[in-house]
Amino acid sequence: MDEASGFFETPTEAQGPRQGMFELIRSNPESYCDIWRADKDGRFRVYKALKHEYAGDPVYERLLRKEFEIGYSLDHPNICEYYGFVNIPPLGNCIEMEWVDGCSLDTLLPRGAISKTLAAKIISETCDALAYMHSKQIVHRDLKPSNIMLTYNGNNVKLIDFGLSDSDSHSVLKGSAGTQVYASPELISGGNVDYHTDIFSLGCVIDRLSPAYAKVAKKCCQRDPKKRFQSALEVKRAINSHPKAPIASAAAILAAAAISITLFQTRRWETQERVSDAKASYSDSLRSSADETSDVHDISASGTVSSTGTVSSSDSDHSNSQAVVDSSASHALDSSARPQIKPSHKSIATQKNPAKEVSSDKESQSYRDAIDELFRQAT
Template identity: 30%
Template sequence: MSADHDEPRGPDRCVGPGGRYELLKHHDSGGMGDVWQARDRNLDRVVAVKFLALARLAGVHPGGEREAELRALFDRESRTMAQISTPYVATIHDRHTEEGDPFLVMEYIDGSPLANQLGESPLPLERTVRWSRQIAEGLAAAHDKDVVHRDIKPGNILITHDPGDVRIIDFGLARFADSTESHTGAGTPLYTSPERCRFESGDERSDLYSLGCVMYEMMTGWPPFGDRKSHPAALARAHQFRPPTRPGAHVRGVPGPLDDLVMTLLAKKPAHRPRNAHVVIRAIQEVERAPGVMEQSAPGSAQRQTPHVNTGFVERIRDTEQRIRRLTLQLGRQHDEVLKERADLAALTGRSGDAWGAAQLYEKLGNDCGAWFGRQDRRALDAFEEMVRWIEGRGAN
């Protein structure tokens, strides 16, 4: 039964040799096919099964010969993808064909897309730096195997619920899509490199450009060009010809070296970007290691440290994030224990070197408490008072 047939696959159906994989829950459908949560009956573990709809992907010239070519390409791509070994890329376990449609069996990731955490305000600096480095490490491992993603975007970057790390998904599938007649080579317009906008194949530096777009959105709250309502042609022109505004010109609290790195990643010409992902990793590590320098913005004003990330706080921040998630699931968002942990996370964020990140977290906490309990509630007022302290540079005192 092809994914293009009217009768959908249903739960409790088993696919693969000997019915090894039991489909449990449908997760997503897209232009390339369907994704299911499934159970590997041989190993008794949960996996993700991604079906590719060959009849749809074959485009205007479907048929046995064309579909055979695509199936052979899929076999080559899946073998290459399976060679990527890193904690930051979803692992490929197996591949098979079910009634004409090939499918991948992948690591099941208990998490949610990075896209779910973007769009309201900048992420805290520690989180931005941590996830940017992990994405770069995933790209480096893939590029070392000559695998280019070609569609790096927040939707293809999952954040695990525990311990809150990156997993990049769909490596190699964009190249497979490029070879079909129903897809263009442009990828996702908000995050597409200039050369990919010109329908060139691109290389690892195209992935680095897309990483720059993702980092820009983490740092500012929006992509370097346009938004999700922008016309793809307008976005393509912007990527090719419009210089981006520095992230630090949009928001306060961006370390200069991180600002410089993103602008280099967003260079129009691939040759002007970092040579490879390993260079990006080292640049991010320098931001992590850089100490804060005390500065005084105006006579008589409080001293503050330049934005930086003190890596001594990383594990404590991550542990606090996990406690917030677990307590929220157990007790609900409005419980005092959850609110206390959120306040602790804001304080740790500030003490790690990100005063503006701390202020934003306290502001969100204050707004939530005000909405739930009233603007004059002590919890809301305390959060706003702490927000002001970090803005004025008195938060660590």
């Protein structure tokens, strides 16, 4: 943890004296507590106990009890779990809590081992923990890298150390608290402390995590609390809306390309369908014309048309008298018997419709605009 309160380190870094089954894993001169570790039922547990010089002091006893009550009331996957408040003869009153198999964030920062993607995950999970605490009217008051643990299995955040937390029902100590580098102006000056204080400290952590989120950190760290983000979830949304890593951009580009190809194929199929309909309509028209012409040829072959418009058989006895067609009958044949080709239903449907063409052009433009927007977001 920090120098003021101390907390657990990794097993390889935390070797110290023992009190029976208890191993001292952290003790700092400026801390009022020592941190011990012990094996209980085959699993490690952590025990936070007052140092010998503070044991029995009512103020520090109440402070230790207050931290337990706050921690025990919290139940969140990104917050260290508190199990009980116990009295152990070698140590006195202790807080029994979860052992986090991992390392604190401050041990990673100097190594520069935190990628933008991991930074976003750390910030998002820390925001989740803070949002949960704030919903219960609890302010951490001492948020900093050393109080943010990362598990070795999954790099999951575990928020620790509620020794300086304050809420409506817990106010054992008032006044300035927390580490100066990460403390808000109102916390340092002893002013009104609320969730804005944690937002300020979160901004300081973000600033150290990644320069990619400098604008988010700057807004968190405004001197005027009203100009900061107004909730931890607002900070999380700002982080998640930040331009994604290159691999995400590539995925967006591929998605845009896939949509473009799909739209192109759809338009191509629609065009092919319209061409097929037009060809079918034209073929129907030709067949209709051929059928009507055939009927006229059948009439001409079976007989001649008289002046009255009736058809008589071609008899050898009357061949001369009925071989001549009255000029008026010929005219009637030309005007009435000539086949009239009517456009089929399909051919009418395939005629150009200006309104439909305008609608189609607008659709195409909308598709192109959508693709352009996807590419702009991706880049």
